[in-house]
Each structure stands twice: as C-alpha cells, then as structure tokens.
Amino acid sequence: MTAHSILMIFGIMCGIAYAILGVVAAKHMNNPTYFEKYIGWSLWWFLERKKYNEQGKKYCNIGMILAVAGAASWTLYFTN
Incomplete structure (x- = not known):
C-alpha cells in the first residue's frame, strides 16, 4: 500500500x-x-461551541481534531 493510498x-x-x-x-x-438543528448544519459546526451543552462541546473538540487531521491528510495527498 502506497503512502498516497x-x-x-x-x-x-x-x-x-x-x-x-x-x-x-x-x-x-x-x-x-x-x-439550526436540521437545515442549518454546516461544515464549520465545531467552531460554534457556545451553541452546545457540555457534551456537545466535547464533540466540538473531537470535531476540530478530525477536521484538522482530514485537511492535513488531503493536503499531503494532493501536494505529493
């Protein structure tokens, strides 16, 4: 399996x-x-932490990690 894969x-x-x-x-x-709940969901939901309860804020933290990791992965994929 190659690095690109x-x-x-x-x-x-x-x-x-x-x-x-x-x-x-x-x-x-x-x-x-x-x-907000059904139609207004955006790809930047994790940036709006103030709209969530404590459990939702934990999900926002995990979402931020996933967004950065995914963006870094695709950036490396397309630049190599």
Missing part, C-alpha cells in the same frame, strides 16, 4: 467520522431552532 483512506475516514459526529453533536445544542 494511506493518506486518501485516512482522509476519507476522518471526513466520514466528522460528518457523523456533526449529526450527533446537533442533538446537544442549547435551545436550537428547527433551522
């Missing part, structure tokens, strides 16, 4: 985990509107 697989896994975590974190929003 490993970077690609890791990037895909981080992306899928990040998306699933974002959906799970949406259940931990403080007083969400319908739009």
Whole structure:
C-alpha cells in the first residue's frame, strides 16, 4: 500500500467520522431552532461551541481534531 493510498483512506475516514459526529453533536445544542438543528448544519459546526451543552462541546473538540487531521491528510495527498 502506497503512502498516497494511506493518506486518501485516512482522509476519507476522518471526513466520514466528522460528518457523523456533526449529526450527533446537533442533538446537544442549547435551545436550537428547527433551522439550526436540521437545515442549518454546516461544515464549520465545531467552531460554534457556545451553541452546545457540555457534551456537545466535547464533540466540538473531537470535531476540530478530525477536521484538522482530514485537511492535513488531503493536503499531503494532493501536494505529493
């Protein structure tokens, strides 16, 4: 297995985990509107920590790690 394949697989896994975590974190929003909970989910959900309860804030921390790891993986994949 080449380094390119490993970077690609890791990037895909981080992306899928990040998306699933974002959906799970949406259940931990403080007083969400319908739009925020079901329609307004964005790829930058982890930056809006103040909208979440304590469990949601933990998910935001993990989401930040996954976002950075996935972005780094794809950056390395496309620059090598």
